[in-house]
Amino acid sequence: MRYLVCLVVGVLAGAILAGMYANAMQRRNAWPRALMNVMQHELGAARSAARDGTCAMPSQRRPADHLRLVADDLDAALLPAGAKDRVLSQYIVDFRAAVAAWDAQGPCPRQAEALTTVANACEACHRDYR
Numbered sequence: 001m002r003y004l005v006c007l008v009v010g011v012l013a014g015a016i017l018a019g020m021y022a023n024a025m026q027r028r029n030a031w032p033r034a035l036m037n038v039m040q041h042e043l044g045a046a047r048s049a050a051r052d053g054t055c056a057m058p059s060q061r062r063p064a065d066h067l068r069l070v071a072d073d074l075d076a077a078l079l080p081a082g083a084k085d086r087v088l089s090q091y092i093v094d095f096r097a098a099v100a101a102w103d104a105q106g107p108c109p110r111q112a113e114a115l116t117t118v119a120n121a122c123e124a125c126h127r128d129y130r
């Protein structure tokens with residue numbers, strides 16, 4: 001009986017600690033993850049507009065502006081203050097270049113191509129850092 005009580009208490013304590021840990025991890029990464037989810041949404045919207053041929057400027061302006069703004073926050077969100085990571089910084093530079101190369105006023109097929117380059121820049125960083 002005593003062992004059973006110990007077992008139950010142990011399992012409960014473990015579950016509580018695991019929950020606290022998961023919670024803390026989630027909060028610590030809330031900012032980078034929020035940025036990522038915004039980028040995913042904007043990129044998805046922009047890509048489908050480019051694919052459907054509904055990529056006239058007003059509809060692409062917000063995703064383009066958002067991606068550019070968020071790209072500027074990536075260093076601060078992904079690198080702890082004062083930390084340096086040459087490879088991560090290079091991925092961020094490449095990602096910004098891909099976003100900058102997307103002309104949100106261009107013809108849809110050219111936009112679709114540019115957005116594929118952007119998506120590849122997302123994937124390149126994820127392969128090493130996600």
Ligand code: HEC
Pocket residue numbers: 029032033034036037039040041043074078088091092095118119121122123125126129130
């Ligand atoms: C410079 C590196 C880098 C670039 C560029 C990058 N990501 Fe990420 N991404 C990460 C890292 C690191 C994580 C893991 C974040 C965490 O869990 O703390 C991540 C996680 C994610 C997630 C999961 C978020 C969650 O809720 O757990 C999504 C979705 C995502 N990225 C989408 C994108 C999209 C879309 C792009 C391009 C528009 C992109 N990422 C560009 C590094 C990057």
